[in-house]
Amino acid sequence: MSLKNILENWSHYRRAHEEGGHHEYEHMWGMAIDLNKCTGCNACSVACYAENNLPTVGKDRMRKGQGLHWLRMERYWDEPDLGGDDKEYQERGGSFLPMMCQHCNAATCEPVCPVAATYHTPDGLNAQVYNRCIGSRYCSNNCPYRLRYFNFYSYYEESWPEPLNMQLNPDLSVRDKGVMEKCTFCIQRIRTGKDAAQREGREVKDGDVVTACAQTCPTEAIVFGDLLDKDAQVTKLWKAQEVELGRAKQDKSDGELRGYRVLEGLNTDPCVMYMDRVREA
Amino acid sequence: MFVSNKFLSKRRGKGVGQGKVSQCLAMFFSVLASVFIVAAAQAEVPNAKPPTGTHSGEDVPQPIEFPHDIHADINGINCMYCHTYARRSKVAGIPPTSKCMGCHSIIATDKPRIKKLTEYWENNETILWNKVHDVPDFVHFTHEKHLQRFVFKNEGMDVANVSEVCAFCHGDVKKMTVAKKVKPLNMGFCVRCHEANDGPSDCWKCHK
Numbered sequence: 424m425s426l427k428n429i430l431e432n433w434s435h436y437r438r439a440h441e442e443g444g445h446h447e448y449e450h451m452w453g454m455a456i457d458l459n460k461c462t463g464c465n466a467c468s469v470a471c472y473a474e475n476n477l478p479t480v481g482k483d484r485m486r487k488g489q490g491l492h493w494l495r496m497e498r499y500w501d502e503p504d505l506g507g508d509d510k511e512y513q514e515r516g517g518s519f520l521p522m523m524c525q526h527c528n529a530a531t532c533e534p535v536c537p538v539a540a541t542y543h544t545p546d547g548l549n550a551q552v553y554n555r556c557i558g559s560r561y562c563s564n565n566c567p568y569r570l571r572y573f574n575f576y577s578y579y580e581e582s583w584p585e586p587l588n589m590q591l592n593p594d595l596s597v598r599d600k601g602v603m604e605k606c607t608f609c610i611q612r613i614r615t616g617k618d619a620a621q622r623e624g625r626e627v628k629d630g631d632v633v634t635a636c637a638q639t640c641p642t643e644a645i646v647f648g649d650l651l652d653k654d655a656q657v658t659k660l661w662k663a664q665e666v667e668l669g670r671a672k673q674d675k676s677d678g679e680l681r682g683y684r685v686l687e688g689l690n691t692d693p694c695v696m697y698m699d700r701v702r703e704a
Numbered sequence: 705m706f707v708s709n710k711f712l713s714k715r716r717g718k719g720v721g722q723g724k725v726s727q728c729l730a731m732f733f734s735v736l737a738s739v740f741i742v743a744a745a746q747a748e749v750p751n752a753k754p755p756t757g758t759h760s761g762e763d764v765p766q767p768i769e770f771p772h773d774i775h776a777d778i779n780g781i782n783c784m785y786c787h788t789y790a791r792r793s794k795v796a797g798i799p800p801t802s803k804c805m806g807c808h809s810i811i812a813t814d815k816p817r818i819k820k821l822t823e824y825w826e827n828n829e830t831i832l833w834n835k836v837h838d839v840p841d842f843v844h845f846t847h848e849k850h851l852q853r854f855v856f857k858n859e860g861m862d863v864a865n866v867s868e869v870c871a872f873c874h875g876d877v878k879k880m881t882v883a884k885k886v887k888p889l890n891m892g893f894c895v896r897c898h899e900a901n902d903g904p905s906d907c908w909k910c911h912k
Contacts, residue, residue, distance in 0.1 A: 597841075614912075
């Protein structure tokens with residue numbers, strides 16, 4: 424966002440949600456995650472580490488909550504009655520919830536940033552500009568999902584000693600200490616996909632852009648695509664579950680509909696839909 | 705300069721700060737700004753306002769003192785003959801030694817620089833050219849988009865004159881021997897051109 428945008432279009436960017444969304448979105452990148460298919464194998468998380476130059480911080484720092492895992496696998500032991508004798512770890516396993524930045528359309532992190540380092544792009548993405556970030560951590564404190572991660576240290580030398588630095592992805596920067604970071608929906612892949620489409624003189628079609636997690640998922644539980652594209656697989660999934668942007672409460676009277684968005688009652692309007700896990704009673 | 709001009713015109717429109725001194729100042733600056741704009745518009749590339757701003761960079765030592773002037777100016781070789789990837793990739797590309805030898809196995813074989821080149825070629829050694837124009841790692845820059853916009857999809861622009869477009873950011877390489885950084889290539893330099901030519905203004909278009 425240039426100076427021109429801040430001076431002239433700022434209110435336009437800010438107002439977007441109250442007026443029913445940004446009206447000139449080029450794309451609206453979104454996801455659909457089927458928890459029935461998710462086995463909690465963590466491959467998505469590993470793929471994210473590899474794709475996005477995420478440092479490994481070590482056990483101690485992880486315990487302090489300083490881990491930098493843009494995609495984390497949340498594990499719940501929430502049905503103790505279904506298991507055997509052990510009430511803590513049920514016999515039939517836990518439930519898993521892969522959590523990455525939800526790219527909320529009414530993102531709570533955006534209005535609190537004092538330097539406009541986080542803002543909404545016309546692609547429907549919640550962007551984080553590392554160069555502008557001053558590390559106030561307001562955004563992280565205001566995120567109801569706790570999906571923003573802060574670089575408390577510089578991990579470059581520790582995490583990628585030579586020759587491991589050769590594995591770094593050149594399409595995005597290695598963040599240094601003092602900046603906030605989070606899932607970008609693999610913006611570098613989106614950029615590449617859009618460039619390729621433009622080179623061939625066509626519109627971006629479904630399948631041009633696949634995020635690292637969606638590409639890696641062995642059970643294809645994660646589906647990524649453009650919610651404005653009517654033929655995209657993700658749009659069909661959203662439609663089948665009758666989940667739509669801008670509606671904060673799902674009708675749960677029909678048992679067949681499993682779709683929901685995490686904490687949608689807060690009216691954050693996230694772009695990631697989850698499909699509930701169904702288990703036998 | 706585009707920004708200051710806009711500020712001034714806005715202020716006058718709203719009727720704020722209408723004092724005589726500020727009015728005179730505003731007139732002075734807008735005249736100054738318009739002089740700059742006219743000067744910028746006089747470039748030979750149609751439909752483009754090239755960025756202004758200069759910066760004298762240090763000389764970068766190269767293994768062979770490659771004379772850009774002899775190739776591009778005197779012999780009129782198109783920039784993209786050697787920097788082939790510029791039109792279809794992020795990077796413009798340094799030509800492989802085989803491309804040099806394509807001509808120099810016959811042309812000017814007695815010159816000392818060509819003898820050095822032939823030596824590299826016969827020993828199967830890579831010539832380790834040093835990078836002159838290097839944008840920071842957090843910047844996504846693609847040559848392809850810029851060349852498509854200003855050369856290939858630019859009505860009235862002749863591909864033979866591509867060096868004028870290259871000169872926006874690389875200076876007049878035609879008159880140089882070894883390439884030298886003469887433009888600042890900082891964010892202000894990029895943004896001024898983006899604003900003048902309606903380039904994208906989204907942070908994530910360039911910052912990664």
